[in-house]
Amino acid sequence: MSGPEARTRAVRDTDDAVGGSPSDPSDPSGPGARGAPGGAGSRAEGATDLRLVPPALAVWGAAAWALGVPGTWVAAVAVACLVPAVVLLVVASRTSGRGRPAGRSRAVAAGGAVLLCAAAGAAVAGLHGADVRRGPVPALAEEYARIDADVTVTSDPRTTRPAVRGNHSAPALLLINAEIMEVRTPDGTGARVRTPVLLTVAAGDHRADWRKLLPSTRLRLGGRLSPPAHEGERLAAVLRVDDAGAPRIIGRPTWIQRTAGELRAGLREATDDLDADARALLPGLVVGDTSRVPPELHDAFKATDLTHLLSVSGANLSIILVLLVGPPGSALSAERRGLAPLLGLSLRGTALIGGGLTLAFVVVCRPEPSVLRAAACGLITLLAIGTGRRRSLIPALAGAVVLLVLYDPWLARSYGFLLSVLATGALLTLAPRWSAALRARRVPGRLAEVLAAAAAAQAVCAPVVVVLASRVSLVAVPCNLLAEFAVAPATVLGFAALAVAPVAPPAAELLAALAA
Structure with a gap:
């Protein structure tokens, strides 16, 4: 993910996975709010707790x-x-x-x-x-050896754009992350391993069959290994698959991945009758499925710094959790909002259901860096709700960074993860002050929140973007401000279409049409 894409995608995280509107200093759910668990009195929370920030940075x-x-x-x-x-x-x-x-x-x-x-x-x-x-695969990659292997797919297939070099055009390839489970060399030696690789497939006439592969599917294939492009990657090798036929499946995906795949497919089917742009954009906005986005549309979004709309972010999860628990400041009070009190759910029941929704969100939308960060923040806040203990949002963000980096250290080198955390930190610290300053100058409340959120994220992320992309967009803030009014309702309607598609396809098509 490029710098402008990750930065502008992070701008969408104004209402983070922990819910609420952190840029509104008057909101009782925001930082510095008053309230006690269960509504038993009130007290000032005081200054922002930054004790977890140095350990997270370490x-x-x-x-x-x-x-x-x-x-x-x-x-x-x-x-x-x-x-x-x-x-x-x-x-x-x-x-x-x-x-x-x-x-x-x-x-x-x-x-x-x-x-x-x-x-x-x-x-x-x-x-x-x-x-x-470890294992034989890295050494075989240094020798550019040809192997036969059993692999487990670990990501959705994605398509590269055709490369043009002089008078020659390289065809588009399918890229699939996988783990080699068993490797066999031409001399007859074999070994059981668990080594991450990147598959490159020139699928030809069977491209549709390869694109349907789900994570956790087991394949048997042959190809030639090569070293990864950069040292320190999570990949031990690149495996260029030399069999252009249909994939040889030796193991079905897990039921969780099959269910997630059916939900994603149901959303695609619900959008089949929409116009081309909406048909391409809605699955990307809701679950990060960009399989239908043509290069021309992607270029148009890139030119206006709106590429983040083509991929899922933490803002999507925040919508789900806010609908369930309400803003985090009100989730522990007697006047708590959201669907949970209307359904008569206890605090612990609300936390358990919210945790299940968060995990389902990660499975369906795939564990992208911003999704993982948002999910971790959401789970930490839900734990606070379930145990009856208040937590401010900065410690939740810092705790999420610690847990995620220890779980997946390669996130520490991810520009998308860095920009997502920086933008969220800006929204929790700078945005409330800037929003208050704008309100003091008689800027309408909602407009002040949106302006402060976009400007804070842009200001904090701009230095990283300059290093990454060697440019600063002059249209990112106004374009994101205009898009903000459409993103939330389209996301809610898109998730509704995703949920009802397996049981009521006509209703899903209606919801998708409204989202379009």
């Missing part, structure tokens, strides 16, 4: 550095961070027990926590990197 930085670095260096740095971390934590524990000033003990403990998180980030990233490099 995990992130250490993981980004450790990927692709030799294991001895990673081990040395992890130990160098771990030893003083333990010492600082022990010192903090003893000074706290002896009645020393609490501020000094907290500072020592915070330093130990940062070093401990850095050690954890480096160690986890080093282990993930070593796991990618």
